[in-house]
Amino acid sequence: MELAIIGLGRMGGNMARRLVRSGVRVVGWNRSQDVVRELAAEGMVAAESLEALPALLKAPRLVWVMLPAGEVTEQTLQQLSTILSPGDLIVDGGNANYKDSQRRGTWLEQQGFLFADVGVSGGVWGLQNGYGLMAGGSPEARMRLEPFLKLLAPAPDKGWVWAGPVGAGHFAKMVHNGIEYGMMQALAEGLAIIRKKEEFGTNLAELTEAWRYGTVIRSWLLDLTAAALAEDQDLKDIAPMVADSGEGRWTVMEAVELGVAAPVITEALYARFNSQDQEGYAYKLLAMMRKGFGGHAVQKVEG
Amino acid sequence: MELAIIGLGRMGGNMARRLVRSGVRVVGWNRSQDVVRELAAEGMVAAESLEALPALLKAPRLVWVMLPAGEVTEQTLQQLSTILSPGDLIVDGGNANYKDSQRRGTWLEQQGFLFADVGVSGGVWGLQNGYGLMAGGSPEARMRLEPFLKLLAPAPDKGWVWAGPVGAGHFAKMVHNGIEYGMMQALAEGLAIIRKKEEFGTNLAELTEAWRYGTVIRSWLLDLTAAALAEDQDLKDIAPMVADSGEGRWTVMEAVELGVAAPVITEALYARFNSQDQEGYAYKLLAMMRKGFGGHAVQKVEG
Amino acid sequence: MELAIIGLGRMGGNMARRLVRSGVRVVGWNRSQDVVRELAAEGMVAAESLEALPALLKAPRLVWVMLPAGEVTEQTLQQLSTILSPGDLIVDGGNANYKDSQRRGTWLEQQGFLFADVGVSGGVWGLQNGYGLMAGGSPEARMRLEPFLKLLAPAPDKGWVWAGPVGAGHFAKMVHNGIEYGMMQALAEGLAIIRKKEEFGTNLAELTEAWRYGTVIRSWLLDLTAAALAEDQDLKDIAPMVADSGEGRWTVMEAVELGVAAPVITEALYARFNSQDQEGYAYKLLAMMRKGFGGHAVQKVEG
Amino acid sequence: MELAIIGLGRMGGNMARRLVRSGVRVVGWNRSQDVVRELAAEGMVAAESLEALPALLKAPRLVWVMLPAGEVTEQTLQQLSTILSPGDLIVDGGNANYKDSQRRGTWLEQQGFLFADVGVSGGVWGLQNGYGLMAGGSPEARMRLEPFLKLLAPAPDKGWVWAGPVGAGHFAKMVHNGIEYGMMQALAEGLAIIRKKEEFGTNLAELTEAWRYGTVIRSWLLDLTAAALAEDQDLKDIAPMVADSGEGRWTVMEAVELGVAAPVITEALYARFNSQDQEGYAYKLLAMMRKGFGGHAVQKVEG
Helix, strand or coil: CEEEEECCCHHHHHHHHHHHHCCCEEEEECCCCHHHHHHHHCCCEECCCCCCCHHHCCCCCEEEECCCCCHHHHHHHHHHHHHCCCCCEEEECCCCCHHHHHHHHHHHHHCCCEEEEEEEECHHHHHHHCCEEEEEECHHHHHHHHHHHHHHCCECCECEEEEECCCHHHHHHHHHHHHHHHHHHHHHHHHHHHHHCHHHCCCHHHHHHHHCCCCCCCEHHHHHHHHHHHHCCCCCCECCCCCCCHHHHHHHHHHHHHCCCCHHHHHHHHHHHHHHCCCCHHHHHHHHHHHHHHCCCCCECCC | CEEEEECCCHHHHHHHHHHHHCCCEEEEECCCHHHHHHHHHCCCEECCCCCCCHHHCCCCCEEEECCCCCHHHHHHHHHHHHHCCCCCEEEECCCCCHHHHHHHHHHHHHCCCEEEEEEEECHHHHHHHCCEEEEEECHHHHHHHHHHHHHHCCECCECEEEEECCCHHHHHHHHHHHHHHHHHHHHHHHHHHHHHCHHHCCCHHHHHHHHCCCCCCCEHHHHHHHHHHHHCCCCCCECCCCCCCHHHHHHHHHHHHHCCCCHHHHHHHHHHHHHHCCCCHHHHHHHHHHHHHHCCCCCECCC | CEEEEECCCHHHHHHHHHHHHCCCEEEEECCCHHHHHHHHCCCCEECCCCCCCHHHCCCCCEEEECCCCCHHHHHHHHHHHHHCCCCCEEEECCCCCHHHHHHHHHHHHHCCCEEEEEEEECHHHHHHHCCEEEEEECHHHHHHHHHHHHHHCCECCECEEEEECCCHHHHHHHHHHHHHHHHHHHHHHHHHHHHHCHHHCCCHHHHHHHHCCCCCCCEHHHHHHHHHHHHCCCCCCECCCCCCCHHHHHHHHHHHHHCCCCHHHHHHHHHHHHHHCCCCHHHHHHHHHHHHHHCCCCCECCC | CEEEEECCCHHHHHHHHHHHHCCCEEEEECCCHHHHHHHHHCCCEECCCCCCCHHHCCCCCEEEECCCCCHHHHHHHHHHHHHCCCCCEEEECCCCCHHHHHHHHHHHHHCCCEEEEEEEECHHHHHHHCCEEEEEECHHHHHHHHHHHHHHCCECCECEEEEECCCHHHHHHHHHHHHHHHHHHHHHHHHHHHHHCHHHCCCHHHHHHHHCCCCCCCEHHHHHHHHHHHHCCCCCCECCCCCCCHHHHHHHHHHHHHCCCCHHHHHHHHHHHHHHCCCCHHHHHHHHHHHHHHCCCCCECCC
16 A cells, blocks of 8 residues: 655644555655654655655555645645646645635646545544545545555544545545634633633533543533643643634534524624634724714723 | 602703603702702702601602712612611612612512612703603512603603613613613714825814714714814814723623623724823734844833 | 616516606517417517517617526527627626626627626515616726616616626625525524423514614514514424525635635524435434444434 | 432433442432333442431431432422431532522532532444533532532543533533534534535445544534434434523523624524424515515415
8 A cells, every 4th residue: 555645734744654564565755844854764665856745656546635724735635637647646635625625626637647635634633543534536546545544544444434425525624623712712711611610619620521431512622722721721821712624614604505404503603703803893993883872981902 | 740859950850850741740869958948949949968858759759869879879778778767768869780770679679668779861951852761670660760861861761761671771782782882982983084084174063063964974963063163173182081981891791791792882892991091001012022133213202 | 878688577677667657679589489479468678589679779788687597598698699789788686696707797798799797686675676787897898887877776876786707797686685594594593492491482573573673683574583483483394404506615715715704604504504405414423323322322313 | 438319210210220330328219110120220329309318317317319400309309308307418410500500409408418519422333432521519428429529421521521510510510512503503404504404425335434433523422423423314204303401502592692692502592493493484484575675576374
């Protein structure tokens, strides 16, 4: 078994490592060479350039791209289409929008390539626990890809799914992340309520640690929350600002396009928007309206 | 026609003024005497103390209490029950929770008084435009109170309603305010979206001014918004902080008790909570969870 | 003053009528000829075909398209580009997505046409009250279009705005409709709460009629609500199903793209999705989860 | 070690069983005697009546009440206060509102009893997996109760927490359930989106089974969901109707009282309200408003 992995960052690097440890021959390339050298020392075959990569694999090849979604992935796939051969299978394991994957799949298949889109979950823990994998593509792509999915997943029969044709993998991963937003927000709200109930002085670190066992809400996100609170339940050094990657936004847009109500996923996204909002223009407007009808005092910016 | 008004603040004072101008004999009392003197100069009969008030009116009396909801109103109603006579009609025109009004109505009626609860809308504009009035009480209370409602309202046949038995007036006013929250937030969100769409550079003052005529969203709140934006559409001196009075919260609690979904009113209330939140604990938790599973960088508080 | 109007449906027909009554020479065309004949009898100049239209106007022409957004508008604009002359001003007054308008504007301007996008509000009441108009386009387009906006609007200085470059008109109209969704939902929720509070038996027709005057929530939507409830406050013949046109969805997608939290507008949209949902799959899932952890009985579909 | 359990239903019965199996002497009473006989056969000591119970335990006694929240619990606690002795510890393990527990705690402690409130999670799976337990009460109550919590929990050092003084246990359990609502809804929304994306034909049973491993959203609720979908992913026999117990409502009311925004938990609750709504009055109102301003057709109820 052999494949190439392009992009050896936090995700791709550990995936390469996990496959090497499983006995797979992994050819790896990365823009920055430090991580290439590091992985080469662990048994990965280092490609000196993208162009050098095809010669290091037997056809039909399997090339797994693990790069940031967007321009970088787009350009790399275009470049691959010029150096790989018809019959090769190109996999995008990044966080692409599924519509991009559908477009790319069509375009690559027109040129004789196979294409599969794979959503990969698991973060920094995947090396040890295995990755959650959601794949989309043709039956032929599936046949070629399955053995690798079984090694990357927590177990050969666990944690991977063929979700449908090209696009279905990234679509499933997108929704996975939408659900993740909702679950995270549910936990955050609950804990914020308990914290605000000061009369009880509940120790949130102990509470979340206890909730990890026997309760209905036990979950990996709760495990992580308990671990974070065990260090400092006041989180006093942490800025109240939550970034959002694309998938949460895409999930909401998709819900809107499909006409499916998704209030919880959407409110979880909006909570992040609120955390990112420096100006508070909507709040200012509300304050002015209140002043307008009720003569309510408006707080002025200090300065 | 005569009545007493207790509490001559921003609302009560102007109501007294409006009634005096309509030819009603208004006996007024207020803790601070400045406003009493001012209104006396305009034709109001000043009561020197609460105890002096009954002697200034012919029985059966009509005493309209216009005080802040809560303790002040509670104590004043209790005190009135000791100095007024059975058959007198006591009106609470403040923003009491309707459950308090129901309790007070029962208790006052057991002592032989009539009681009505009246929600009063219109804010600082009521003197000029007339007030929106929602009343609750018995048919007998209605018969006694109607002539005054007709004078306080924008017109004798406009802007007042008998909403039902005791409690129904404050209940209707509570929901009115809940709707107000939702409408305000709808406007604020829409304008925040347009402001963020910087490429269009839309002039929000001109836009809202235009929206006041011919559109589906024309409304008094829009009128006020346009007036505020005409002064400074950047609202740069306004702090992004919106207070909430009790009615929004009560409306949501009532929706929950009744099992009626009220997402818009609730989200409007939560937007205000967000504007009041100094700590952002929920956001901090989310940031920590993201770090936990994805190794995402967490922004540290500066300093 | 003269212009052509293409599309004489519920909106376009009344706009033609309003302009004719103002002394404008209106050339009209419509696929179905009935309305053309009707308007011709009122003074409109009837075009026998789209191709016949340019000859009926002096260059530089102003042609206002008032057709359903989407394919019909797209094809008509393309056809107009083949029969009109450079320098003519084409106006899209339909409910196009602003991104389509931007694309069309670029394309038409490349061919030497002027283009403006105008969002038109006011519905069936516009003939009588005037329309709310939000326009986007170049300063030159503005100079040519303004005289007509002033006639269509409720008054020459009221109810129309130049919102910015091409796209800004439909963008502003889109957000207007988003705000409309939020305001409608706020009213609907409030009234549903009062209705569910059966102990008060509040007459919703009387209540909404009263709210129209002196209150903070007085608005045109409230006027319409009161009128509907005056006929039958139980709405017993009305199916609980609310359609949604594109603008609500687009507003939410735009909010998500811009990173602006718009919970109220979004929840108002989701309420409509819920009203359209025949299957209730999400509810079924919740019922099954409850059964899974709590042994709670699940209600079976009858039949 | 010995205690009495009052109420041997789905929860109490299995808790008695788990304790008996751990070697605890359990005295049990239940209104219906069938389950008493069944448990007696497994080693529980059966009390013939509530009055007979004190004599079966050595003072100071520990009596754990496991009854439906509300009237039944209230009356039983009052009755216990007449037959138990000062120094006995009374535990309410039902789903009481924490404010009731605070009131009862005060009242029972005034009479010399100890009182603790314990929220119990785990449902029908607790017998096998152990229960999640959140307790509130004085340090003395804690000392007496801890050994039993350690046996009921999944492990002596896992799954139980002393959350604070009386009330804190039920408060923590209430919020736990609120979080549960949010997580369930996040899952339900995500799956509803994928189901509506018919072009992918994703097998939801396979997908959720795969998500159980290696993903960020792995959780017990996902395990249950996968199990339910494995049987029938169309859920065609399930009515789209989700009941709500008190805790979700209380959590939202508490959030509102505390001024903490809880959009996700609240929207999850409202989704259930929507599922329970037979009339759709708010939707009817929206349909009428649309008709009012746009002449949009309103769908009539068939019949």
